[in-house]
Amino acid sequence: MGDQARTAQVTAMAALLSAPIRCAILQALRSGPRIVGDLVEALGESQATVSKQIAILREAGVLVCRPDGRCREYSLVDPDLVGAILDGLEALGESAARQAAECRARRASRIGM
Numbered sequence: 034m035g036d037q038a039r040t041a042q043v044t045a046m047a048a049l050l051s052a053p054i055r056c057a058i059l060q061a062l063r064s065g066p067r068i069v070g071d072l073v074e075a076l077g078e079s080q081a082t083v084s085k086q087i088a089i090l091r092e093a094g095v096l097v098c099r100p101d102g103r104c105r106e107y108s109l110v111d112p113d114l115v116g117a118i119l120d121g122l123e124a125l126g127e128s129a130a131r132q133a134a135e136c137r138a139r140r141a142s143r144i145g146m
Contacts (some may be wrong), residue, residue: 050118055089058086059115062115069107096117
């Protein structure tokens with residue numbers, strides 16, 4: 034895969050994960066497969082909202098669906114990889130927040146001098 038293709042793929046995945054509801058769905062599915070009703074209850078969102086976001090995640094190839102009687106059970110295609118990505122993004126966010134706070138503190142100390 035070339036650099037442009039790799040960049041496009043990373044950008045597409047970043048866009049996919051830019052919606053908090055989609056990240057919440059992925060987090061909820063880290064513990065295992067769930068049906069839409071369980072996700073609706075866990076996330077406190079409407080069934081229509083959760084279903085729409087699930088469709089986006091399925092289209093992107095992140096989720097798989099397995100019929101379970103009258104319900105459909107959703108699970109992560111690669112739970113370990115999704116978990117690593119979510120953990121990495123959380124760590125990156127914490128690090129960025131820490132760096133920003135330190136930068137603000139240094140700036141404030143220079144202004145207060």
